[in-house]
Amino acid sequence: VPDAELADLAAASSVLQIPAGAILIEEDEPAADYFFVTHGTVTIFKLMPDGRRQIFEFAGPGSLIGPGASDTSAFSAEALEPLRVCRFTRSRLSALLNRIPAMERRLLELANNTLAAAREHMLLLGRKTARERLASFLLAWSRPALARGALSERTIRLPMSRLDIADYLGLTIETVCRVLRQFCAENIISFPTPSELVIRASAALERVADGTVLAARQPRSAAAKVPTAATHYAAVAQACAG
Amino acid sequence: VPDAELADLAAASSVLQIPAGAILIEEDEPAADYFFVTHGTVTIFKLMPDGRRQIFEFAGPGSLIGPGASDTSAFSAEALEPLRVCRFTRSRLSALLNRIPAMERRLLELANNTLAAAREHMLLLGRKTARERLASFLLAWSRPALARGALSERTIRLPMSRLDIADYLGLTIETVCRVLRQFCAENIISFPTPSELVIRASAALERVADGTVLAARQPRSAAAKVPTAATHYAAVAQACAG
DNA sequence: CGTGTATTTGACTTTGTTCAACACGCGTGG
DNA sequence: CCACGCGTGTTGAACAAAGTCAAATACACG
Numbered sequence: 255v256p257d258a259e260l261a262d263l264a265a266a267s268s269v270l271q272i273p274a275g276a277i278l279i280e281e282d283e284p285a286a287d288y289f290f291v292t293h294g295t296v297t298i299f300k301l302m303p304d305g306r307r308q309i310f311e312f313a314g315p316g317s318l319i320g321p322g323a324s325d326t327s328a329f330s331a332e333a334l335e336p337l338r339v340c341r342f343t344r345s346r347l348s349a350l351l352n353r354i355p356a357m358e359r360r361l362l363e364l365a366n367n368t369l370a371a372a373r374e375h376m377l378l379l380g381r382k383t384a385r386e387r388l389a390s391f392l393l394a395w396s397r398p399a400l401a402r403g404a405l406s407e408r409t410i411r412l413p414m415s416r417l418d419i420a421d422y423l424g425l426t427i428e429t430v431c432r433v434l435r436q437f438c439a440e441n442i443i444s445f446p447t448p449s450e451l452v453i454r455a456s457a458a459l460e461r462v463a464d465g466t467v468l469a470a471r472q473p474r475s476a477a478a479k480v481p482t483a484a485t486h487y488a489a490v491a492q493a494c495a496g
Numbered sequence: 497v498p499d500a501e502l503a504d505l506a507a508a509s510s511v512l513q514i515p516a517g518a519i520l521i522e523e524d525e526p527a528a529d530y531f532f533v534t535h536g537t538v539t540i541f542k543l544m545p546d547g548r549r550q551i552f553e554f555a556g557p558g559s560l561i562g563p564g565a566s567d568t569s570a571f572s573a574e575a576l577e578p579l580r581v582c583r584f585t586r587s588r589l590s591a592l593l594n595r596i597p598a599m600e601r602r603l604l605e606l607a608n609n610t611l612a613a614a615r616e617h618m619l620l621l622g623r624k625t626a627r628e629r630l631a632s633f634l635l636a637w638s639r640p641a642l643a644r645g646a647l648s649e650r651t652i653r654l655p656m657s658r659l660d661i662a663d664y665l666g667l668t669i670e671t672v673c674r675v676l677r678q679f680c681a682e683n684i685i686s687f688p689t690p691s692e693l694v695i696r697a698s699a700a701l702e703r704v705a706d707g708t709v710l711a712a713r714q715p716r717s718a719a720a721k722v723p724t725a726a727t728h729y730a731a732v733a734q735a736c737a738g
Numbered sequence: 739c740g741t742g743t744a745t746t747t748g749a750c751t752t753t754g755t756t757c758a759a760c761a762c763g764c765g766t767g768g
Numbered sequence: 769c770c771a772c773g774c775g776t777g778t779t780g781a782a783c784a785a786a787g788t789c790a791a792a793t794a795c796a797c798g
């Protein structure tokens with residue numbers, strides 16, 4: 255979310271309205287433009303040859319979407335809802351980067367944030383149960399949604415379908431439904447309509463999300479190791495010999 | 497893998513040797529230094545409160561490891577083997593960045609590559625079967641390993657344990673063992689010793705890796721949709737109205 | 739108000755996990 | 769030199785979480 259640079263950016267970009275379902279970026283296509291989302295949500299995903307899909311991110315207002323340095327994009331991007339975006343051509347953006355040095359640092363910071371989020375998501379996909387995944391997702395989605403003003407008091411709109419949620423969390427539609435209903439039954443959340451969420455017990459949801467609850471069993475991963483700061487400094491302090 | 501900048505970097509860094517098992521970076525600790533790996537392998541991971549672990553990356557020679565912009569690191573880093581690394585303090589690195597503008601672009605590129613790899617890994621964790629995960633991993637590990645010269649003809653060293661592989665792929669030790677043995681039985685690979693891999697049929701391995709084989713069943717994800725370039729351009733070409 | 743899609747629910751199957759032995763390599767000390 | 773102990777890797781059998789298939793219901797939209 256740049257600040258002073260916004261004026262400069264506006265000059266170099268064109269504002270577009272895009273209908274739901276439109277493909278902004280397609281995997282393996284020559285990497286075209288960058289998009290800055292101002293309204294709406296974009297799904298960032300990859301497909302396997304047989305059609306399995308993994309969604310990496312629901313990119314909302316404030317997100318910058320662009321293929322990296324490579325010539326063809328490594329992912330696809332699709333409008334989940336009607337969108338308003340600013341489009342930059344690649345050349346214009348790199349011209350901007352040369353002109354405004356701070357911009358580059360801004361982009362680096364942004365890439366690092368995206369990477370941190372990706373890693374959190376990898377933890378979710380690799381190690382969390384279905385309940386933990388749904389709880390994490392609802393919390394992560396609701397936080398910014400509530401911050402930038404929700405529908406009403408505590409009602410959050412979920413613009414994505416159950417299938418999208420499933421493909422984001424590495425689950426199936428049915429599991430997503432079942433777990434959401436389970437949360438309803440436990441009075442943790444409720445659904446005025448299937449796409450409107452109310453969080454009734456965020457504390458409970460948070461406990462579920464990081465596995466604090468129902469985690470009596472001891473996993474076999476690197477649990478025993480308690481590598482405290484002591485180990486840390488001892489190791490790094492070793493004399494250099496290269 | 498910078499080039500001309502290397503001399504500059506060398507001046508600003510100190511070379512360290514680090515024993516296996518040492519913690520370079522610890523999650524939630526104040527973000528200290530950056531490390532450039534020259535020899536050995538570092539695991540980048542995150543733990544859940546109950547000890548479940550997800551490994552994001554086995555960072556080998558040429559990798560730069562550093563906490564992002566935030567004040568505390570979002571992940572941990574541990575020496576998988578005895579290491580040789582160059583350490584930069586945060587301040588020295590940012591001094592370098594100010595002095596050499598190309599460096600910043602280099603870092604941005606690097607971050608984008610890491611992000612692309614992370615996304616590929618997310619696809620693996622969220623949507624691939626155990627066989628596909630192992631096949632993908634063996635290929636991904638062997639490619640650079642073979643490139644920079646392996647033990648002998650086609651023998652690749654796996655410096656990580658089965659537990660590390662499991663935590664990298666979001667599986668259990670047992671599943672990793674079983675699938676690897678299965679591949680052996682199918683004459684796709686063989687293990688002179690448990691940590692020495694020989695790939696006998698890389699084509700077969702590649703077919704397994706992207707699910708081209710044994711994927712008769714039709715998944716329910718976004719399969720039907722065939723949003724070709726047509727959709728794409730139609731959408732983006734919409735007149736701007738913002 | 740009817741039609742088509744999205745969501746929900748139920749019954750059953752599968753994949754991968756859990757629990758429990760067992761094998762193997764290797765370093766230590768008798 | 770060999771018995772022992774320990775850590776890592778391997779294997780088998782029972783189990784469970786999530787997936788599949790199928791059907792009913794709810795919702796949105798013309």
